[in-house]
Amino acid sequence: MENKKVEEMSFEECYNELEETLKAMEKADVTLEESIELFKKGVALYKRCKFLIDSASLSVKEVLGDLEKEMEVDEDDMGR
Amino acid sequence: MENKKVEEMSFEECYNELEETLKAMEKADVTLEESIELFKKGVALYKRCKFLIDSASLSVKEVLGDLEKEMEVDEDDMGR
Amino acid sequence: MENKKVEEMSFEECYNELEETLKAMEKADVTLEESIELFKKGVALYKRCKFLIDSASLSVKEVLGDLEKEMEVDEDDMGR
Amino acid sequence: MENKKVEEMSFEECYNELEETLKAMEKADVTLEESIELFKKGVALYKRCKFLIDSASLSVKEVLGDLEKEMEVDEDDMGR
Amino acid sequence: MENKKVEEMSFEECYNELEETLKAMEKADVTLEESIELFKKGVALYKRCKFLIDSASLSVKEVLGDLEKEMEVDEDDMGR
Amino acid sequence: MENKKVEEMSFEECYNELEETLKAMEKADVTLEESIELFKKGVALYKRCKFLIDSASLSVKEVLGDLEKEMEVDEDDMGR
Amino acid sequence: MQTIEMGVAEITKRLISVIEKDQIFQNITVRGEVSNFKFSGPHAYFSLKEEEYLLNCVMFNAIYRYPSGVKDGTLVKASGAIKVYPKRGTYQLYTESIVEGKDYGELYKKLEQLKIKLKNEGIFDKVKKEIPRFPKKIAVVSSRTSAAFHDVVKTIKKRYPLTTILLFHTSVQGKEAAAEIVNALDAADRSGADVVLLVRGGGSIEDLWNFNEEIVVKKVYAMKTPVITGVGHEVDTTLVDYVADRRAPTPTGAAEYATPDLLEIKKNIELSFSRIVDDMDQKIDESLTSIERSKRRLDFLSPKRQISIKEEKVYEAFSKLKGMLDNTTREKYNLLLRNFEALKHSKIVRTIELVPERLDSKMKMAKQRMSNEISQKVLSLEKMEMSLNAHDPFEPLRRGYAMVFKDEKLVKSVYGLKKSDEIKLKLLDGKILSEVMEIEENGK
Numbered sequence: 001m002e003n004k005k006v007e008e009m010s011f012e013e014c015y016n017e018l019e020e021t022l023k024a025m026e027k028a029d030v031t032l033e034e035s036i037e038l039f040k041k042g043v044a045l046y047k048r049c050k051f052l053i054d055s056a057s058l059s060v061k062e063v064l065g066d067l068e069k070e071m072e073v074d075e076d077d078m079g080r
Numbered sequence: 081m082e083n084k085k086v087e088e089m090s091f092e093e094c095y096n097e098l099e100e101t102l103k104a105m106e107k108a109d110v111t112l113e114e115s116i117e118l119f120k121k122g123v124a125l126y127k128r129c130k131f132l133i134d135s136a137s138l139s140v141k142e143v144l145g146d147l148e149k150e151m152e153v154d155e156d157d158m159g160r
Numbered sequence: 161m162e163n164k165k166v167e168e169m170s171f172e173e174c175y176n177e178l179e180e181t182l183k184a185m186e187k188a189d190v191t192l193e194e195s196i197e198l199f200k201k202g203v204a205l206y207k208r209c210k211f212l213i214d215s216a217s218l219s220v221k222e223v224l225g226d227l228e229k230e231m232e233v234d235e236d237d238m239g240r
Numbered sequence: 241m242e243n244k245k246v247e248e249m250s251f252e253e254c255y256n257e258l259e260e261t262l263k264a265m266e267k268a269d270v271t272l273e274e275s276i277e278l279f280k281k282g283v284a285l286y287k288r289c290k291f292l293i294d295s296a297s298l299s300v301k302e303v304l305g306d307l308e309k310e311m312e313v314d315e316d317d318m319g320r
Numbered sequence: 321m322e323n324k325k326v327e328e329m330s331f332e333e334c335y336n337e338l339e340e341t342l343k344a345m346e347k348a349d350v351t352l353e354e355s356i357e358l359f360k361k362g363v364a365l366y367k368r369c370k371f372l373i374d375s376a377s378l379s380v381k382e383v384l385g386d387l388e389k390e391m392e393v394d395e396d397d398m399g400r
Numbered sequence: 401m402e403n404k405k406v407e408e409m410s411f412e413e414c415y416n417e418l419e420e421t422l423k424a425m426e427k428a429d430v431t432l433e434e435s436i437e438l439f440k441k442g443v444a445l446y447k448r449c450k451f452l453i454d455s456a457s458l459s460v461k462e463v464l465g466d467l468e469k470e471m472e473v474d475e476d477d478m479g480r
Numbered sequence: 481m482q483t484i485e486m487g488v489a490e491i492t493k494r495l496i497s498v499i500e501k502d503q504i505f506q507n508i509t510v511r512g513e514v515s516n517f518k519f520s521g522p523h524a525y526f527s528l529k530e531e532e533y534l535l536n537c538v539m540f541n542a543i544y545r546y547p548s549g550v551k552d553g554t555l556v557k558a559s560g561a562i563k564v565y566p567k568r569g570t571y572q573l574y575t576e577s578i579v580e581g582k583d584y585g586e587l588y589k590k591l592e593q594l595k596i597k598l599k600n601e602g603i604f605d606k607v608k609k610e611i612p613r614f615p616k617k618i619a620v621v622s623s624r625t626s627a628a629f630h631d632v633v634k635t636i637k638k639r640y641p642l643t644t645i646l647l648f649h650t651s652v653q654g655k656e657a658a659a660e661i662v663n664a665l666d667a668a669d670r671s672g673a674d675v676v677l678l679v680r681g682g683g684s685i686e687d688l689w690n691f692n693e694e695i696v697v698k699k700v701y702a703m704k705t706p707v708i709t710g711v712g713h714e715v716d717t718t719l720v721d722y723v724a725d726r727r728a729p730t731p732t733g734a735a736e737y738a739t740p741d742l743l744e745i746k747k748n749i750e751l752s753f754s755r756i757v758d759d760m761d762q763k764i765d766e767s768l769t770s771i772e773r774s775k776r777r778l779d780f781l782s783p784k785r786q787i788s789i790k791e792e793k794v795y796e797a798f799s800k801l802k803g804m805l806d807n808t809t810r811e812k813y814n815l816l817l818r819n820f821e822a823l824k825h826s827k828i829v830r831t832i833e834l835v836p837e838r839l840d841s842k843m844k845m846a847k848q849r850m851s852n853e854i855s856q857k858v859l860s861l862e863k864m865e866m867s868l869n870a871h872d873p874f875e876p877l878r879r880g881y882a883m884v885f886k887d888e889k890l891v892k893s894v895y896g897l898k899k900s901d902e903i904k905l906k907l908l909d910g911k912i913l914s915e916v917m918e919i920e921e922n923g924k
Binding site: 011015018019021022025026030032035036039042043046049050053056057060064 | 782783784787790791793794797798800801804805808809812
Binding site: 091095098099102105106112115116119122123126129130133136137140144 | 757760761764767768770771774775777778781782783786787790
């Protein structure tokens, strides 16, 4: 999984990788350089996660918005 | 059944598929991406179900409306 | 019997078919689409039954050998 | 390790070397000349460490700054 | 050791010799001539020690001065 | 020792001879002639002692003077 | 099944109401042979018998109205009402009139014999055919002018006018009638009718005798079309009734059996129709309810919640990431600062601060020591000088004495001197070179 590009990861892959990164950072013997690299990776993963969540949220809103609009139209049409 | 287009499904197929979709959504290990796909599918199925019911309801009303008109005419003709 | 046009059905056929239709509709596993078809058929049968009843007038014939002679039946005459 | 140039050392190498140097400086039998050499070396190592940590801090700030900017843009785009 | 030229002595040698010289001067049976010789030697050793320690002090102070200046600059940069 | 020439005597030899001479002079039975001889010897010894101590004092002063001059120069150089 | 429990009064009242509700019981003529006839006061008490059956009868004030010929063994027709006599728990015919019957003994006997014969032939075991519910054609075998036919037409017209009545006329009385009836039945059987009604109004046993004729009974038995008989009144039973597919008590009854009631049919149709409409509405409502429930579940399960949970988790992870890095950097920075302090206060720094002073003090001590030594020695020398001066042998010269030397030797005595010897006189402030001129010895 480590070899997969961040931009190609699914949310879960990305999130798990983020958690792994956190674990790696918590290790006692991590060097400053590794810390920085891990941090940058973490930020990239965070951005990807955030992007995927925002996209998901948007598409859910769209779907729900469409649904509600249609429902209203339907109710008008039906004149119940 | 999975391969059938939503627009070609009967109400029962559609409804069963909707229930299956809901069950799938309830599973603990569903990923975000799957969740979104399932949700979209669910909404589409719901819309199809609603459409079919509304159509049914409409055609029932039409049939009954026609019947009433005919009956009135008949009663007039019969001059009861 | 299912294939016969409603307009060509006898009262008995029509009546029985109406009952059958009702029974079919009350089955547990009837689908919405079937319901609508059954409903339309039921309404048509109902109309036909009504029509047959409304337009009925008793015919009384006397059979004399090979001849059938229409009899005038006057209720007042009968009136014991 | 002793042979590595200070400018090529990682933070941890540098830091460990600094600690070693400080220990060596406090030894009873160290001569004035050695003391001065150790002191100069210590200061050089300290400066390297400082430089590395400052660079790290800076690059983290950059990454975070970029992230914040991006997030703002995203939120604007999203129109929340 | 006694035979080494003062100008070639290290600080520690010099300092130790100075102490020895002073101790020798304190002895009861030292003659005036010896005293004078010891005194002259002590002065020479003192001068050498003073020279060495002053050089050391100079270079340490330079290094420390530079370092402290840098620290101030850094702290300004960091804006902590 | 008695035979050593006064001019070759060290300060301590000279001083001790002087003390001996004075002790001899203080004896009761010393004749005037002896007294005169002792006196003359004493004076010679005294003079030698005085010469030696004055020389010593001078050379100490010289050394210290040089040192001070040097120190001042050093301190000027140091720019304290 | 649970047994229903009731008191005698209640069960008796129930029986009374059942019996009194039946109009037949309230106005009935019963045929039978009188037995046990007796008076009690003005009232007559007797029984009517037929075969092994018996009916108790009472006739109040019988002495005024009963036919005098009636006695045990007389065949009579007694009319009245059947009622329960609650006190005894019996039922009886409360007789209003008694008519002395003809002696039909001969005919009854013939009837009984025929009945037994046909029974033995198995004719009566005939399997009954089903009467079609909605007959298209109803064949009526009857007399054209009979009340029975008119009753049938009237009833069918009222009940079910959707059918066609085919009349097969026959005379129903007289000697020739039996053969005519058989012919009419045969024609009716071939007419394609759905049901055949064999009807005739009431009459005496003789009137109805054709319907007991063997050829008629056997024809009815052989009919392919279902046959409903309606001969005479309720009480009249003829042998055709045994082989009919359905036996009605009267011609009207036969018409009723042959046809469905249109009112009921209409009711059924309306019922079916409204049930179909209701079923449809229900189906739609159910479907709507189902999918609305699904929609609520869909809303509930919508990824919105999941998304906000995940968003929070991601943000938490990110905060942790930042915090961890801050910690790491700060920790390392602090360690570094400590090292900076260690450097600032290292031994070398201490050395360059302390050593010059120590050197100076050592130097000072050496200087002190040296100057002390010298000044001490100067002091001792000064003392020596003083003590040397104190023993200066030339001191007396200060007081005016002089010292005499000859050949650099002190002259302490005149002896040893001679005239003209060169002597030196040493005074405080100089020497005098002199010649001895005279020598005087002390005391001479």
